[in-house]
Amino acid sequence: MNKKVVTRFAPSPTGFMHIGGVRTAIFAWLLARKNKGTFILRIEDTDKDREVAGSIEHIQESLRWLGIDWDYGPDKPGDFGSCIQSKRLETYKKAAQILIDKGLAYPDPYSAEELENFHKKAEAEKRPFLYRDHRPNKFEVWDGTKPLRLKTPEIKRYKWHDLVRGDLEAGPEALDDFILIKSDGYPTYNFAHIVDDEAMGVTHVLRGEEFISSTPKFLSLYDALGWRVPAFATLPSILRDDRTKKLGKRDGAKDVLEYQREGYLAEAFFNYLVLIGWNPGDDREVMSREEIIQAFDIGKVQKAGGAFDEEKLRWMNKQHMNRLSNEDFLAGCKKFVPNISENIFDRALPVIRDRIHVFGEVRYMFGREGELGFVTEMPSFDPAKLSWKGESLADTSLHIKKILELLEPIAPADFSADQIKAAIWPYAEVTGKGNVLWPMRFALTGRDKSPDPFICANILGKEETLKRLRDAVALL
């Protein structure tokens, strides 16, 4: 009989959510959803100096965008109380009292200067500093004004199992009498997260590898409290694209909502991120959120860190955009170019669907240099460029006049790319495709690069197409 899986994502509200944080949230959420368990969003705001206003809302907004829902969170307390640590101070005090009563917690009697001297001395002697070397023989009564430390119950080698890394262990050097409650009354992360995980029934703790080396300390605290130890899963880091370092804010790790603003699909972003450090065990890469939940297996998570590759994210986004209906695709585009007329948009849609990887790019398509820029603005150009590879200007002029002749009879309502092509194609085939198609396209767009001439004509409409062709003839 397996106990219900309970996981949590526990960020501190110190600014925006970056890629690494979100990926941790995704894995914890997937493990819970895969097992029909519970996912908790807990806010670890025990360092009031580092707190950034608005972070809690921002974190929630980021997770909501990605479709990561929580069963308990800052807005949804549980039987265990609030999911915001600063509102749970009584819980930590109670746990601290248990340790004090057992003789396993004591107030730190030293001043900051004394402590600093201990550090210096250890450094001078070239040995690692351990607070427990200075543990007082007799514990004072804790009045709440001094830091409260754990009396490490047993100095020994700890071994434990990690769902990702396998069997891990560390020697007694990793153990020390760490601080449980700071002199300002707030608990440390080391203490608070364990108390909360117990109170909230967390069964699986997923976090980054920076916590591996403090795991023995956590284990000693579980021992001291006599609590059960949850399963641990250490996630690999997301690296900078040069692979030298963990991706951090200084390296351009963006606010995840920045990707939303650029027009990435949440499902694509989620899909790409989950593939850094995990795979479904087969060749599938483009997957829906539902497919990913089905396939998710914490045992298939990588041990080594992986680099974040924005190129592949773009590709992934395009794959997900391809799956969208025209209506949804159009809605995604319109946010970025609200002033383009509905008609043009509908006709240009196939071209746009082909070319952009991210919705935000639709802005550049209609810009001066963009591939659809000709729709809104016909640039001036050198008439000589109307000729295809050495064809004379006189012949080019004839070709364009012929095109005008061929297009004239088509009714404006029938002015589709197929109809236009059908009208022009036979002539182009006998005359030389380049000789006809290049000048036609150039006369319509005034630029070297664009979609094919039939589509361009269709997008412009009959009236504008004929006008531009006549203008070109006039130049020759």
Add this chain to the structure above:
RNA sequence: GGCCCUAUCGUCUAAUGGUUAGGACACGGCCUUCUCAAGGCUGUAAUCCGGGUUCGAGUCCCGGUAGGGUCACCA
């Protein structure tokens, strides 16, 4: 420095001890109506090094090397 972790194409990754070491991104080539994209096909490209175990090692063991993490009244 102590302790700990990691190591397959440039990148993300696959491979019950037996495969020509597979896929994807990127890159190159070709094709697909003129250009540019998109798409299709295709090519280049990897088991960090050295020992051992084994008929056989990317896979197991040992030792190096390289990279990373951590040693806070931060999380």
